[in-house]
Amino acid sequence: MIMNEYRFVIIILFSPLIIFAQEHNIFLDDSLFYTKYHSRYIFKDSLDDGTWILHNLYRKDSVKMGEETIILTGNYKNNKKEGTFNYYAYSIPLNKKKVKDKKYYVEISETYKSGLLNGIVIEKAYENITIRETMYENGKKNGLDICYYIPVECYGKLCQINYYSHDTLICKNFYRRNGKLLYTIMLFENGEYMQIEYDTIGRQKYVLSYDTNYVLYKWQKYYPNQILEIEMEGYFLQSIRKTIFDTLFYISDCFCNTDSVRSDDISLIRGVIKKYNQIGKLVTESKVEKEIENKNLNPFEESDP
Numbered sequence: 001m002i003m004n005e006y007r008f009v010i011i012i013l014f015s016p017l018i019i020f021a022q023e024h025n026i027f028l029d030d031s032l033f034y035t036k037y038h039s040r041y042i043f044k045d046s047l048d049d050g051t052w053i054l055h056n057l058y059r060k061d062s063v064k065m066g067e068e069t070i071i072l073t074g075n076y077k078n079n080k081k082e083g084t085f086n087y088y089a090y091s092i093p094l095n096k097k098k099v100k101d102k103k104y105y106v107e108i109s110e111t112y113k114s115g116l117l118n119g120i121v122i123e124k125a126y127e128n129i130t131i132r133e134t135m136y137e138n139g140k141k142n143g144l145d146i147c148y149y150i151p152v153e154c155y156g157k158l159c160q161i162n163y164y165s166h167d168t169l170i171c172k173n174f175y176r177r178n179g180k181l182l183y184t185i186m187l188f189e190n191g192e193y194m195q196i197e198y199d200t201i202g203r204q205k206y207v208l209s210y211d212t213n214y215v216l217y218k219w220q221k222y223y224p225n226q227i228l229e230i231e232m233e234g235y236f237l238q239s240i241r242k243t244i245f246d247t248l249f250y251i252s253d254c255f256c257n258t259d260s261v262r263s264d265d266i267s268l269i270r271g272v273i274k275k276y277n278q279i280g281k282l283v284t285e286s287k288v289e290k291e292i293e294n295k296n297l298n299p300f301e302e303s304d305p
Helices: 002-020 059-064 238-250
Strands: 023-026 034-037 040-043 050-055 070-077 083-091 103-113 119-125 129-137 140-148 158-165 168-175 181-187 193-198 204-210 216-222 228-236 268-276 282-289
Touching: 040 050, 040 070, 040 083
Parallel strands: 023 050
Antiparallel strands: 034 040, 050 070, 070 083, 083 103, 103 119, 119 129, 129 140, 140 158, 158 168, 168 181, 181 193, 193 204, 204 216, 216 228, 228 268, 268 282
């Protein structure tokens, strides 16, 4: 009788572990348990506890189920995502063309805690090479976000090193294919941004300052000896407003070869231009006042970036 009581206690104590280890194999027919965003399958946020496995098969073909039919795995605890979630894919090596050469690999690996991304997210591509590593904390980007080039000629080389603080991008460093910095963007405590573009050997060449609405208000060019050559401050063509916004938030140029962000392609409409010699002495200072014929480029009209 006493032994039976102990057995009962053991079952009660370990029953949560048994539930957590329960395996749920589902198929493409079982859309109640997942969503699809573009070509990516994603488990619903709340599912029964245990290990969930999605196969790239319809239920009628379940007899073919195996390791290489898996496209998504993840665990749930207390009906929330917990631990590692893996997204699987096939790739054909870059030097091969035949389907028989395809390789099965983890395309994306995410880490969750109590339903929120918490830890490192790793993305991979051809030949199982890492193309992105991002740190999360409580569902927000927090820490380093490192990206690598994707084009064949520079595949896997460092492209970007970014730093986030609670989902806010604080600093972005973009590298050329030769490993030298192309530009850096920094966010200051007052909400303004600064963009620095470097030459091919890593020397500061241009510095652009933007206000809290991403509007350029100061442009500087430097000599190779790092002495200020030209400074323009004032109002610029509205089209330049897009530069910092696109470069900061939209352009993930790890998909292409970028060697310039066109920091020299600007026009001052109203303001002051100062020019210096190579020892830093002011040579000329002039005021600029231009008429804008194209109203779509009027920098004095309000518009969102």
